[in-house]
Structure formats: structure tokens, C-alpha cells
Amino acid sequence: MNYRLTLAFCGTGYHGWQVQQNARTVSETVQDAAEAVLGRRYDLTGCSRTDSGVHASGFVAVLRTDKSLAPSSLLKALNVKLPPDISVVDCREAPPDFHPRYGARAKRYLYLYYDSPARNPFYRDRMWHSPQHLEETRMDRAARLFLGRHNFSAFCAAGGKIPEEERFRTLYDCSVRREGERVILSVTGDGFLYHMVRIMAGTLLEVSRGKIAPEDIGEIIASRDRSRAGLTAPSCGLYLDHVFYEEGGIPHDGTC
Amino acid sequence: MNYRLTLAFCGTGYHGWQVQQNARTVSETVQDAAEAVLGRRYDLTGCSRTDSGVHASGFVAVLRTDKSLAPSSLLKALNVKLPPDISVVDCREAPPDFHPRYGARAKRYLYLYYDSPARNPFYRDRMWHSPQHLEETRMDRAARLFLGRHNFSAFCAAGGKIPEEERFRTLYDCSVRREGERVILSVTGDGFLYHMVRIMAGTLLEVSRGKIAPEDIGEIIASRDRSRAGLTAPSCGLYLDHVFYEEGGIPHDGTC
Numbered sequence: 259m260n261y262r263l264t265l266a267f268c269g270t271g272y273h274g275w276q277v278q279q280n281a282r283t284v285s286e287t288v289q290d291a292a293e294a295v296l297g298r299r300y301d302l303t304g305c306s307r308t309d310s311g312v313h314a315s316g317f318v319a320v321l322r323t324d325k326s327l328a329p330s331s332l333l334k335a336l337n338v339k340l341p342p343d344i345s346v347v348d349c350r351e352a353p354p355d356f357h358p359r360y361g362a363r364a365k366r367y368l369y370l371y372y373d374s375p376a377r378n379p380f381y382r383d384r385m386w387h388s389p390q391h392l393e394e395t396r397m398d399r400a401a402r403l404f405l406g407r408h409n410f411s412a413f414c415a416a417g418g419k420i421p422e423e424e425r426f427r428t429l430y431d432c433s434v435r436r437e438g439e440r441v442i443l444s445v446t447g448d449g450f451l452y453h454m455v456r457i458m459a460g461t462l463l464e465v466s467r468g469k470i471a472p473e474d475i476g477e478i479i480a481s482r483d484r485s486r487a488g489l490t491a492p493s494c495g496l497y498l499d500h501v502f503y504e505e506g507g508i509p510h511d512g513t514c
Numbered sequence: 515m516n517y518r519l520t521l522a523f524c525g526t527g528y529h530g531w532q533v534q535q536n537a538r539t540v541s542e543t544v545q546d547a548a549e550a551v552l553g554r555r556y557d558l559t560g561c562s563r564t565d566s567g568v569h570a571s572g573f574v575a576v577l578r579t580d581k582s583l584a585p586s587s588l589l590k591a592l593n594v595k596l597p598p599d600i601s602v603v604d605c606r607e608a609p610p611d612f613h614p615r616y617g618a619r620a621k622r623y624l625y626l627y628y629d630s631p632a633r634n635p636f637y638r639d640r641m642w643h644s645p646q647h648l649e650e651t652r653m654d655r656a657a658r659l660f661l662g663r664h665n666f667s668a669f670c671a672a673g674g675k676i677p678e679e680e681r682f683r684t685l686y687d688c689s690v691r692r693e694g695e696r697v698i699l700s701v702t703g704d705g706f707l708y709h710m711v712r713i714m715a716g717t718l719l720e721v722s723r724g725k726i727a728p729e730d731i732g733e734i735i736a737s738r739d740r741s742r743a744g745l746t747a748p749s750c751g752l753y754l755d756h757v758f759y760e761e762g763g764i765p766h767d768g769t770c
Contacts, residue, residue: 266632266634266635266636267635268635268636268638313636315636333632337632337633342633342635342638342639343635343638344635345632345633345634345635346632347631347632375603376522376589376593376601376602376603377593377598377601378522378601379522379523379524379598379599379600379601380522380524380569380571380640382524382598382599383598384636
């Protein structure tokens with residue numbers, strides 16, 4: 259049976275999702291747990307690569323096995339074997355042709371900031387701290403200018419291997435809201451370039467600080483020039499929140 | 515100048531507040547930071563002892579110095595030197611006779627549970643996980659029976675050194691509320707016995723599970739028998755939230 263796993267993980271202790279030599283990764287840790295449960299090592303395919311330190315509340319992966327354990331039993335057994343910073347929140351049978359990456363129609367990322375004069379020890383490694391007040395209304399006004407289909411070269415880390423003419427992506431939703439001292443950027447799109455959300459988050463911080471005007475976002479996008487956008491926000495604030503497949507409704511606040 | 519510090523700390527990496535041999539404690543870590551800032555080691559007195567792994571959002575301590583640095587400058591400098599799991603959230607001059615423990619009129623503790631079928635990696639070491647649904651209304655009904663002045667011997671860890679006749683404490687507020695999947699026990703009292711809140715939290719879990727009826731709380735208190743109360747809840751869910759001194763109004767939902 260192929261199992262579709264939905265995982266939540268705190269990425270602080272991991273070098274991202276994908277298997278790397280000499281570095282602890284989430285996929286490897288889940289494979290270890292599955293091996294302990296099923297007695298054999300199976301392929302595990304994730305919905306995306308994630309950077310070191312990035313978190314997830316709804317990461318989707320497929321474990322391809324020749325076993326037929328009930329999904330609910332596999333879920334429980336995996337959670338017993340997994341370390342406390344990774345958890346299987348859902349487990350169901352996946353159709354044979356289900357691919358968590360190619361089948362994904364959209365993904366939603368959250369980027370979490372908080373503003374308070376002093377650091378909050380409980381937000382360590384979980385959110386980006388701003389000692390200055392964050393201007394969430396201004397940030398939201400800027401965020402909405404990312405909506406739609408654009409070439410996001412200006413928001414792609416140098417070293418990204420995708421040719422410039424293939425850097426078009428569509429954002430269906432992009433907004434900023436405040437919850438107490440937390441400020442949350444929510445971005446849903448059909449795909450993301452390398453460091454794209456983190457560069458957007460860093461740019462929105464500069465919008466909050468008045469270094470970039472909300473109205474300039476369109477021009478920065480059009481420039482396709484990475485140096486026009488803001489800095490890359492730290493990975494600790496980024497969460498892969500949800501992956502949308504055929505059956506799921508994608509929030510569509512966009513203009514496209 | 516004597517400085518009154520309000521500290522937030524994540525207690526996971528510490529053996530409680532008070533200085534111990536061969537164990538990293540919060541007070542020592544704060545003293546180290548103060549020494550790095552002020553060039554000399556000074557006495558630091560806390561408002562309470564805390565167990566290993568217990569957190570705080572409003573722990574109060576006094577640093578007695580012969581310096582006259584502005585409190586706002588000391589706050590900033592300490593936060594630069596402190597590790598990310600401890601933060602000074604307030605710093606002000608303390609009157610010479612201010613004692614954070616003896617001057618405290620009441621303290622508020624929070625105990626955090628959460629209920630979800632699978633563990634939440636982001637709540638690790640921060641809350642007590644219940645795979646079963648928590649019956650917060652039932653727990654709240656029981657919690658309110660703790661209000662008032664009682665001998666809390668039944669809620670004092672064996673090994674507590676206080677004679678039984680001195681185990682009277684007054685609770686001004688004791689309630690349970692739900693916020694999403696989090697269930698929060700809030701307890702305000704004039705003092706607490708060893709492990710008292712954790713035993714109350716463990717007892718309320720058994721109330722949720724139906725092993726103890728809410729109405730039985732009065733009888734358990736009256737028995738003064740530790741074995742009648744529930745288990746001791748893990749330290750990771752406990753937060754010292756606020757210390758009330760003369761100037762602060764103590765919430766007074768109690769009957770006393």
C-alpha cells in the first residue's frame with residue numbers, strides 16, 4: 259500500500275527535508291521510524307524540499323510500501339517511533355499514481371514575525387523578532403501587490419538554477435494580518451522559487467520600516483532584479499502550512 | 515542601585531531557578547549576564563524557587579548592585595548577553611526594602627494542556643499532551659472548588675518539609691478555560707506548596723477522564739491525604755505567569 263502522510267515538524271533540529279550526506283534530515287528520520295515499524299526501508303517522497311530550520315504543519319509525503327497495515331495503525335505506530343519534533347497528523351491510502359510534488363496544485367506558506375521590545379523566549383526558533391513595531395496594514399497593502407502571475411526573478415535567491423524565463427509563478431493569495439504581537443504573512447501559490455517566500459518576507463519587513471514603499475512592489479517585481487528586493491528573512495519564521503491537491507479548494511483572492 | 519527584573523524564560527534547558535552545584539540554573543545564567551555587563555558578580559534574589567523544566571513569563575528578581583546604570587540601559591545590555599531562552603521583559607529601580615519573595619502578595623501560575631490525537635511538535639516541552647479530548651467545563655467546575663483558604667496537604671508532594679499545620683494557603687482565583695486545542699488552568703494564590711499546582715493539574719486531568727468527580731475535590735482537600743489526589747503533572751506545562759505586589763490588584767474570584 260502507498261500511504262499519504264501529513265506531517266508536522268519543527269525544523270530547528272534538521273537540515274531540511276531531503277536526504278543529505280552527514281546531516282540529519284526530516285525525511286531520513288521518518289524513514290527510520292517507518293523502517294522500525296515495517297521492518298524494511300521504503301521510499302519516501304515529499305511534496306517539496308525545505309531549507310534547514312523551516313517548519314511545517316501540513317507537509318505531505320508518500321511512503322511506498324508492499325505492506326497493508328491499516329493507515330490508522332501506521333499513524334499510531336509511526337508517532338511512537340518518531341522523535342517529539344516530528345508528528346504524523348494524518349495517514350491515508352494514496353492512489354498508485356499520487357505524487358505529492360507533481361500532484362500539488364498549490365501550497366500555502368506562512369511567515370511569522372512578532373514585534374516586542376524584548377525577545378520572547380517561547381518564540382525562539384519559531385518566529386522572526388522585530389524590536390520595532392510592525393506596520394501590518396502597510397505590509398498587507400504591499401503583500402497584495404504580489405498577487406497574480408509574475409516573473410518572480412527579483413524574489414529568487416542568486417544561485418537558483420531555473421532559467422529566468424521559467425520563473426513565472428502565480429500567487430492566489432498573499433496577505434498580512436496581526437494576531438496579538440504576532441504578524442503573519444500568508445502566501446498561497448502554484449509554486450515557489452528558491453527562497454521566494456523568505457525574500458518576500460524580508461522585503462515586507464523593509465516596507466514596515468519605511469525603506470520600501472508598498473507601491474514599489476510592482477516595480478521591484480518588474481525589474482527582475484534580486485538586488486531591488488529586501489533581505490532574505492531567516493528560515494525559522496517559515497512554515498509550510500498546507501498543500502492543495504485536486505480535491506481541495508484553493509483560496510483565490512488573486513486577480514488572475 | 516537595586517534593580518527589579520521581570521524575566522521570561524523557557525525552563526526546558528535549566529534545573530530551575532535557584533543556584534545548584536553542577537547544574538545550569540536560570541539565576542546563575544542571569545548573574546553571568548549581569549557580571550558581563552557590570553563587571554562584577556552581584557546577588558540576585560528571585561520571587562520563588564521553580565522546578566526543573568518549569569517556565570515563566572513574569573518571574574521577578576532583584577539584582578542588588580552598587581552601580582547606577584539606567585534601568586532601560588541595563589535591560590538592553592542584559593538581553594544582549596542572555597541566551598535566547600531567557601529574556602528581561604522589564605527592568606526598574608527597586609526600593610531598598612523590596613524583596614521579591616517576601617513582598618509578593620500573590621502569584622499566578624498557568625498550567626497548559628492541549629488535546630489532539632497526535633502530538634504537536636511545536637508544543638513539545640511547553641504543554642502537557644492529552645490524546646483524549648479534555649472536558650474543560652468539567653475541569654473548570656472542579657477547579658472552582660479549590661477556591662478559598664484550605665489546608666492543601668493533599669496537594670503537597672511527599673517530602674515537602676512544611677509541617678502539616680502550616681499548609682494552609684488561600685486561592686483567589688482558580689479556573690479552567692479552552693483556547694482552541696489548548697486548555698489552560700489559571701491559579702492565583704497567596705502561596706503554593708511543593709508541587710501544588712502540578713498535583714492540582716494532574717487531579718484535574720483525572721476529573722476530565724471521569725476518574726474523579728468534580729464534587730469530590732472538597733472531600734479530597736479535607737482528607738489532607740496526598741494519595742487521594744491525582745498524579746503530579748509534568749513540569750513542562752507549568753508557567754509562573756505573574757507576581758502581585760502591593761501596587762497590583764489581585765483578581766479575586768474566590769469566596770474568601
